[in-house]
Amino acid sequence: MSAILDIKDLCVEYRSGGLGQGTKLAVNKLNLSVHTGEVFGFLGPNGAGKTTTMNVLLGFVNATSGSASLFGVDVREPIARQRIGYLPELTYYYKFLTAEELLRFYAKVFGIPRLEASKRIDQLLKLVELESVRKRPIKSYSKGMQQRVGLAQALINNPDLLILDEPTSGLDPIGRMKVREIIQRLKNEGKTVFFSSHELGEVETVCDRVAILHQGQLKVEGRVNELMQQYQSNLEQIFLKIIGYQPAPQP
Amino acid sequence: MNTILALSQVVIKELYRRKDFYVLFVLTAIITLLMASANLFHDDKIVRYLKEICLLLIWLSGLVIAIGTAARQIPAERENRTIFPLLAKPVSRAQVVVGKFLGCWFACGVALVMFYLFLGLISGSREHEWPVLSYLQALWLQWVFIAVVIALVLLGSVIFAAPSSNGTISFVVVLGIWGLGRYLHQVALQQAEPIRTLLSVIYFLIPHLEWYDVRDLVVHSKGLVPWGYCALASLYGAAYTAFFLVATWLCFRRKALNK
Numbered sequence: 211m212s213a214i215l216d217i218k219d220l221c222v223e224y225r226s227g228g229l230g231q232g233t234k235l236a237v238n239k240l241n242l243s244v245h246t247g248e249v250f251g252f253l254g255p256n257g258a259g260k261t262t263t264m265n266v267l268l269g270f271v272n273a274t275s276g277s278a279s280l281f282g283v284d285v286r287e288p289i290a291r292q293r294i295g296y297l298p299e300l301t302y303y304y305k306f307l308t309a310e311e312l313l314r315f316y317a318k319v320f321g322i323p324r325l326e327a328s329k330r331i332d333q334l335l336k337l338v339e340l341e342s343v344r345k346r347p348i349k350s351y352s353k354g355m356q357q358r359v360g361l362a363q364a365l366i367n368n369p370d371l372l373i374l375d376e377p378t379s380g381l382d383p384i385g386r387m388k389v390r391e392i393i394q395r396l397k398n399e400g401k402t403v404f405f406s407s408h409e410l411g412e413v414e415t416v417c418d419r420v421a422i423l424h425q426g427q428l429k430v431e432g433r434v435n436e437l438m439q440q441y442q443s444n445l446e447q448i449f450l451k452i453i454g455y456q457p458a459p460q461p
Numbered sequence: 462m463n464t465i466l467a468l469s470q471v472v473i474k475e476l477y478r479r480k481d482f483y484v485l486f487v488l489t490a491i492i493t494l495l496m497a498s499a500n501l502f503h504d505d506k507i508v509r510y511l512k513e514i515c516l517l518l519i520w521l522s523g524l525v526i527a528i529g530t531a532a533r534q535i536p537a538e539r540e541n542r543t544i545f546p547l548l549a550k551p552v553s554r555a556q557v558v559v560g561k562f563l564g565c566w567f568a569c570g571v572a573l574v575m576f577y578l579f580l581g582l583i584s585g586s587r588e589h590e591w592p593v594l595s596y597l598q599a600l601w602l603q604w605v606f607i608a609v610v611i612a613l614v615l616l617g618s619v620i621f622a623a624p625s626s627n628g629t630i631s632f633v634v635v636l637g638i639w640g641l642g643r644y645l646h647q648v649a650l651q652q653a654e655p656i657r658t659l660l661s662v663i664y665f666l667i668p669h670l671e672w673y674d675v676r677d678l679v680v681h682s683k684g685l686v687p688w689g690y691c692a693l694a695s696l697y698g699a700a701y702t703a704f705f706l707v708a709t710w711l712c713f714r715r716k717a718l719n720k
């Protein structure tokens with residue numbers, strides 16, 4: 211299998227305060243590859259460097275050193291993002307547009323012909339169950355509905371790689387199940403999914419491989435079932451062990 | 462080009478779904494209609510005052526719409542985090558800058574056409590003359606003026622974080638250049654060195670927005686600016702617009718967009 215997402219010796223440094231306040235290494239020599247057709251879970255506690263890594267992959271932040279590529283193209287080139295779909299953690303879209311207008315806008319950005327775009331928009335609105343409210347402005351949507359619009363926009367170009375940043379965050383159990391179903395469906399269609407999540411049970415269910423990041427460094431990477439066999443425990447326990455979590459003593 | 466047009470369409474939709482334009486248009490219409498209903502001193506030439514006030518309101522409304530719309534474009538994208546799904550698509554930051562500029566410019570163009578149609582109807586109904594070319598030239602020159610202003614405000618929007626501070630600073634700067642820029646050279650001549658040189662340099666650096674203000678010609682029916690001058694002024698405006706857009710892109714290009 212060929213790597214469609216490739217990160218080599220990636221380092222990202224931030225200024226930790228004002229001028230002359232020193233720097234913080236958010237990502238430290240990260241090496242990672244994601245292969246075609248995989249569902250890859252990118253895990254780590256808050257501040258581990260997951261979002262920073264995604265920011266580099268999406269071209270929002272420049273790497274201090276190292277490289278990252280999508281489909282063999284440097285992530286700094288906009289064309290590297292032609293075949294990806296991205297769902298941000300907190301979804302906010304143009305509130306004055308309707309779901310249909312928003313999807314049409316993103317379809318135009320991808321240069322999808324009008325007829326094909328209309329067909330795709332119908333399919334996606336059906337998939338995320340927003341058909342009946344397609345003409346309503348997004349500002350009138352609930353959080354769950356906005357997250358579903360987000361998922362639809364991430365799929366508008368029928369991407370080969372889907373990058374999801376905590377896709378189930380803030381969703382009710384039905385919403386979470388729906389997102390899980392969609393990820394499973396994409397996997398069955400041979401799509402590659404790279405997602406970060408704090409829902410380890412969910413990761414265990416849908417992911418083929420996972421990587422656990424802690425303080426900017428890659429601690430563990432491997433197939434979910436192999437890791438569970440190796441550590442003789444479930445993903446949550448592995449995660450806690452790797453980040454060095456010690457339960458507070460009982461009073 | 463598809464991407465740039467798609468981005469500009471979103472800006473246009475935003476403008477006509479917000480209330481700013483309608484409020485300014487209704488305000489201009491009400492003030493002008495009130496003035497039109499008065500027949501002071503039975504003076505037939507009163508229509509000139511009407512045109513003058515209407516044109517002043519059009520210029521101020523145009524400026525408010527242009528600055529208000531342009532100032533919030535990039536900061537609002539960052540604040541509402543819509544910039545993230547957008548830049549996660551094959552969209553370059555240069556396309557975002559150009560798309561936002563074109564959207565604001567076209568939207569202001571539509572607003573100006575509405576304003577000038579209203580002016581034409583009101584003044585035509587009073588003086589029974591239809592100086593269409595004069596209005597078209599005034600509209601075109603104001604639209605070029607607005608292009609320079611929008612590009613300048615977009616540059617401000619990647620430098621200043623808050624749209625409100627950018628809007629206020631831009632408004633003061635544009636009004637300063639428009640109202641006082643033409644006198645800078647004369648002021649410079651009365652100053653000692655090094656202020657004289659400094660003011661002269663500023664005079665030659667700033668875009669001379671006053672060249673686009675042909676209200677007096679329209680009000681007093683003094684005819685048209687020669688079309689050659691009009692073309693040169695358009696090129697001059699286009700050069701400044703391009704300069705400000707490139708500067709905006711250079712500032713925006715390396716900006717880290719942290720979530």
